[in-house]
Amino acid sequence: MVIVKLVIIVLFLLVGAFYVKPSNWHPFMPFGVKGMFQCASTVFFAYLGFDAVSSSAAEVKDPDRNMPFGIIGTLIIATVLYIGVSIVLTGMISYTKLNVADPVAFALQAVNQNWLAGLLSLGALAGMTTMMVTMIFSSSRLVYSTGRDGLLPKTLGKVSANHSPLHAMTVVTIVIAILGGLVPLDQLTNLVNIGTLIAFAVVSFGIIPLRKRKDIPNHGFKVPFYPVLPIISGLMCIFLMTTLSKETWIASLIWFALGLLIYFTYGINHSQLAQKDNSEK
Template structure:
């Protein structure tokens, strides 16, 4: 598999900085800009702790990702790692979960982007888009931002990386601006009672906001477009997770301390609402909403990129049609990108945000759990394999990662489990009807 990846038709142009920007760009924004207002009522002011709990679960898995990214530097992220360690059927299950994780998360973020676009238009022009076009019947702006990101990806990976780096820097600047302004209105009484729902509330909110950490593995989907994947992929994964966690906890504390939980729950564009209430002026909220419009669009771009690269890997193994791995003149998977963009645009237009976020979380947690198992298996079956990074204190850390994933999965709503079960059954039907007979393993290749 590694030798096949070395002969990739994709273009190796990404160094450490664009890889970190890819992971941070795919992560930073999804939870704070979109999901904070939904998680705060579940945990109360302890929602900041919920972000830390979700980050801890992500950290254990991130270390496992880092080891496998250095040992198996391919496009396809967890799918490729599972294929190399646990075999084709389990890899298919993982890949099917990743399709849910990436595709649905793009749609969820696009829906959140629509809310901030409305807030920005209201603050600057005094107008709002018709309710029927922003989630009442169909969410047209959400579909449009997905299609715009698709167009950028078709321009080439170098161009996409440049856009991602610029928008990620803007996103960090906007969130630093938010913390500085929100701290002015910080009131200790807004943090009491700190955890009204106890441990159950904290873990329940952590299950929901875990959705906001999924992007840290985005760099691992660029294994065949990184200049030095063995060195840079593990570093990018760990660095991006540390940066994002620090920002999430600071922003959550500043927001709850400034206006309280109830105010966050009352608005789709919750951070913009915080600044407006703290300052009594519209311009800080306008600045934040403008930054969010650009910043959340970058999340759509980077996660959509990850989705297409997972499909490249699955197609190359014969589990999905070969057209998804076909590379066009600009060294990008053209048909793959067009199909993914169209499907996600429809999903973003028609499905509500809350359902999208929880469906993403369960697919993510299953994939992360399999990556932790993959580290344990590869340590046993191929101890001689060169690794540029090794998970410390193995097998304890991978087992903790697996356990945290199981804990957070257990905190998701029954309806989410039903939806995931239906998705899994559909995936197995596709595998046994198509992939099992057409895969490279079945063909003896």
């Protein structure tokens, strides 16, 4: 399915390039710098897939070498494709007409390329399918790790006979299905965005004290330009969060409070660290 998506994207770039009108790029930034950053925070969920690579670290052969290649490599490829699609799309048709649910297919239909528009719609279905599979895969590994550490019920930290976290995948699938069916897409997207930005900010700032830990061996990839790059990364995540709506912040605070409630009523007493401390006493 990934190959199908990539082929269709390349086809769109090749065909759409013949219909680009440079006049459509004026004004180049119609909503100014503020609008650009608001857009960046709105589409940030598109980069959530790279987080899926890191969550599968326990199942990767030679993670010190392969995970940096996987994360950085896919990040570069996807960014180039995102930029290419944006350039061609906004060059084919004015941005004022692209406020539709399927802008790429809409642009192709506007230039009478209906065959490619239909093909692209099939690619979009493949894209949504792989996205859901990826999110269930990555989220279930995070839930599994949390359950294994005792912060959630330990049944979520167990694997089945074929070495997959079946219980965690089942719970994650049910939660995703409920949220996808009951929560409006725009609100769900914004909630995912702010959650991802918070997580990335924590990871960025967390690198600083972790690098100083002598009890954690690290012979693999190390973030360059330490500590300047982690600080810039964390601050940029916080800045993008400030461009999100008040409703998104309120929903995020509710989720955050729910997480704290679970932690202080269950996780803090059942964690492996707490059990170790109790045994030492």
